Amino acid sequence: MRYLVELARSLVRHKPLVSNFVDKDLRGRYIGSTVGLFWSLVNPVLSLATYTFVFNWVLKSRWSDYQPDSQVVLMMYLGIIVWGCHAEIISRCTNTLVENGNLIKKVVFPSEILPSYIGISALVNMGIGLAFVVIGVLLFGYAFPIADPTPVGHVFQPGEPVFRPFQFGLSIVTLPLLIALHLVFSVGLGFLLSTMNLLLRDVGHFVSALITVWMFGTPIFYPESLVRDRGYGWIVDCNPMAWVVDSYREVVLFGGWPDALMLVKLALVAFLSLWAGTRFFFKNKRRFADML
Amino acid sequence: MQEQKNGGREGRESTSAIYAEDLSKCYQIYKKPIHRMWDVLFRTRRYEEFWAVRNVYLDIPHGSTVGIIGENGAGKSSLLKLLTGITVPTTGKVEVQGRVASLLELGAGFHPEFTGRENIRLNCAVLGMTPEETAERFQGIVDFSELGEFIDRPVKNYSSGMYVRLGFSVAASVDPDILIIDEALSVGDEHFRGKCTNKLNEFRERGKTIVFVSHDMGAVKSMCKWVVLMDQGRVLEQGTAEKVADTYLKRAKARGNERLSAVSRKGSEYPRWGSGEVEVLAVEMLDEHRQVTHVVQTERPYSIRMRWIAHRDTPNPVFGVGLYRTDGTYLNGSNHHWRKQPLELGAVKAGDEGEVEIHVDRMPLQHGQYYLTLFLYDHSKAAPTAIDHREHVLTFEVVDVERAQHGLVYIPSRWTIDRRGPSGTQSMESQA
Structure with missing residues (x-):
């Protein structure tokens, strides 16, 4: 707990420094390149196109009979940007201490701001992605609503998925909480991995492998029901990122309330992640300069 | 910072x-x-x-x-x-x-x-x-x-x-x-x-x-x-x-000597050429107490001693020494022949041996590392030819604790100051 307080204090004290790093990071990403902001749309859309092609057309995996492809595309897109934010945070955090070794070794540098600024920067990125999602919901939920593909007179079996239109609801108020938990979880892992990578540089390679495995273990390109039906439900149940993606979809796309129990579990895991991450980080911090 | x-x-x-x-x-x-x-x-x-x-x-x-x-x-x-x-x-x-x-x-x-x-x-x-x-x-x-x-x-x-x-x-x-x-x-x-x-x-x-x-x-x-x-x-x-x-x-x-003599002992990887009638066995630097050294102080005396042995007869061998800074800048070169009053060794017979020494009263160089190149040339012809030419034969260090001047060489000097005016007339002169 002490280390969480230490982190908070440091962030308050070094606010100008953090904003400096975030500023530089975002500038480098959006202003340095010619089309700037456009890239934060293009990249997810490119991977969206790829995965849609592979999963939906080549492998013919269907989300559900009553979820039209146009809806699936936006659901996948939201999954990609949420996952992208998580992956960006953990992969960049892993290398950040080594990359900024020049600062840590040569000046008294508050290294705890490094994972923090990466989290903030990734959040801004995801925010831009979310803005496109919101536009999508406005378009396909309100301006040109997607028609219900259910045949007229279809009799629903108990438990059969029902078509749900895109819409905003009051539940959007939980979005900030959701984003906060998501970031706390990712940044906590970031603290842990950044320190581990100093102790053992191989951690960097491990993390890139982990990200790929983890991504396919998260229902981004396939519906959660698919894994459950095949008896692999535990993968989703043990995967906090699956809870995160699911909750985002519920809140942002369908205007529904996220599962309360899931939110509580997520809150616990996120807190545990940040607690353990900062503890490990701060306990080793005084030796960072020696380990680089 | x-x-x-x-x-x-x-x-x-x-x-x-x-x-x-x-x-x-x-x-x-x-x-x-x-x-x-x-x-x-x-x-x-x-x-x-x-x-x-x-x-x-x-x-x-x-x-x-x-x-x-x-x-x-x-x-x-x-x-x-x-x-x-x-x-x-x-x-x-x-x-x-x-x-x-x-x-x-x-x-x-x-x-x-x-x-x-x-x-x-x-x-x-x-x-x-x-x-x-x-x-x-x-x-x-x-x-x-x-x-x-x-x-x-x-x-x-x-x-x-x-x-x-x-x-x-x-x-x-x-x-x-x-x-x-x-x-x-x-x-x-x-x-x-x-x-x-x-x-x-x-x-x-x-x-x-x-x-x-x-x-x-x-x-x-x-x-x-x-x-x-x-x-x-x-x-x-x-x-x-x-x-x-x-x-x-x-x-x-002590450190300089240790390091530089280790360098010398390692044997030279620098070029050496010549006809070989006379061989220079060793080149050593001596300090004011005639001790072999690799470290000399600015403004202090030093000598460079070359021990030689003749393997074959040769009419007129002349010993010379070139002084370089480590970056290769040629600082000075001299031999015992090219002087106002040349000193001649003359013809040497196989089996002769001896020493040649150059004595310097004041080391003019300032703090830094330098090296010597040995020139042993046959001056019996119009254009001297190499008998034993050894590049980079000795590395030495000059230390200067006084640091009275800056730059490459120490120039012994004297300052005078004159003042006239309301504050009076004054002439001052520094010591040499």
């Missing part, structure tokens, strides 16, 4: 700017990276210890200018990192009173991808300045650095001189109580160095503390009254510059 506030250090009521007690730093050297992980996980000890700093006591009063000298690897930089708080001491403690700004190494604390401007902001933020304070000093820093349009380029494209200029500009502008400089200043050009010196003098006059680190005794002596001499992590001696200079000189001679 960096700054650290006196973060509520408690205990001893001290008037010292820097106080260190029994300060040691042990680095853990791991043979394999995995061992470090094991140590963390299982609390084992699989490392080898390397003590970079050992049992150092320092007491630096406010307002003093202190020099820390020592050879490479003496622990100066490790000590500085402890003083600035970048690393944590293994034993002992450091107490620092006031804001510290340090200029540890070239480009230390810069982010290579950031532009000069962004690095100034970054550094100011690291130093704990608010955006308002930064904005206030920003233009001053930019102007002082004189980087021109380079200020908007990433510092990875900077030359080492530019790094120093930017680094010094920021460090100087934080207005620290204690400024720690690690020989970085020597990189800048003459003009900027002058500006830095002015700034440092200004600091000193305002009662700030300066810690200056170098391996060059002369440079330290010109700036600091109090000098700390380090060797192998320990403080060998500390005291007035004059006092420490003697010890330093002795050590420099």
Whole structure:
């Protein structure tokens, strides 16, 4: 707990420094390149196109009979940007201490701001992605609503998925909480991995492998029901990122309330992640300069 | 650069700017990276210890200018990192009173991808300045650095001189109580160095503390009254510059001799050619006491002795010596034949042997490393041909503790000053 307080204090004290790093990071990403902001749309859309092609057309995996492809595309897109934010945070955090070794070794540098600024920067990125999602919901939920593909007179079996239109609801108020938990979880892992990578540089390679495995273990390109039906439900149940993606979809796309129990579990895991991450980080911090 | 506030250090009521007690730093050297992980996980000890700093006591009063000298690897930089708080001491403690700004190494604390401007902001933020304070000093820093349009380029494209200029500009502008400089200043050009010196003098006059680190005794002596001499992590001696200079000189001679004679013993990988009628067996440098040495002091006598043996008859061998600076600059060349009154060895028969020596009353070179090339040529023909030409036959060092002059050569000189006017008429003359 002490280390969480230490982190908070440091962030308050070094606010100008953090904003400096975030500023530089975002500038480098959006202003340095010619089309700037456009890239934060293009990249997810490119991977969206790829995965849609592979999963939906080549492998013919269907989300559900009553979820039209146009809806699936936006659901996948939201999954990609949420996952992208998580992956960006953990992969960049892993290398950040080594990359900024020049600062840590040569000046008294508050290294705890490094994972923090990466989290903030990734959040801004995801925010831009979310803005496109919101536009999508406005378009396909309100301006040109997607028609219900259910045949007229279809009799629903108990438990059969029902078509749900895109819409905003009051539940959007939980979005900030959701984003906060998501970031706390990712940044906590970031603290842990950044320190581990100093102790053992191989951690960097491990993390890139982990990200790929983890991504396919998260229902981004396939519906959660698919894994459950095949008896692999535990993968989703043990995967906090699956809870995160699911909750985002519920809140942002369908205007529904996220599962309360899931939110509580997520809150616990996120807190545990940040607690353990900062503890490990701060306990080793005084030796960072020696380990680089 | 960096700054650290006196973060509520408690205990001893001290008037010292820097106080260190029994300060040691042990680095853990791991043979394999995995061992470090094991140590963390299982609390084992699989490392080898390397003590970079050992049992150092320092007491630096406010307002003093202190020099820390020592050879490479003496622990100066490790000590500085402890003083600035970048690393944590293994034993002992450091107490620092006031804001510290340090200029540890070239480009230390810069982010290579950031532009000069962004690095100034970054550094100011690291130093704990608010955006308002930064904005206030920003233009001053930019102007002082004189980087021109380079200020908007990433510092990875900077030359080492530019790094120093930017680094010094920021460090100087934080207005620290204690400024720690690690020989970085020597990189800048003459003009900027002058500006830095002015700034440092200004600091000193305002009662700030300066810690200056170098391996060059002369440079330290010109700036600091109090000098700390380090060797192998320990403080060998500390005291007035004059006092420490003697010890330093002795050590420099011993070290220089050790190192350079090791170099000579290794055998020369430099070219050697000639017809070989006469062979030079050894080239040695002798000091004023006729002791073989590799280290000579400026303004002191020295000789170079060449021992030779003739294998075949040759009509007129002439010995000569060329003097070079390590960068290859040819400084001087002479032989015993090309003189107003030539000295001739004449014809030599197989089996003859002897020594040839050149005596110099005053070493005219200043601090630095130099080497000799031997010329043994047959002067019986119109164009002399090589009998034994040995490039880079001997490396030696010149040390200059007085540092009475700058540059490459020492020019014995005398100054006179004349004054006429309301304050009277006066003529002064310095000693030769």
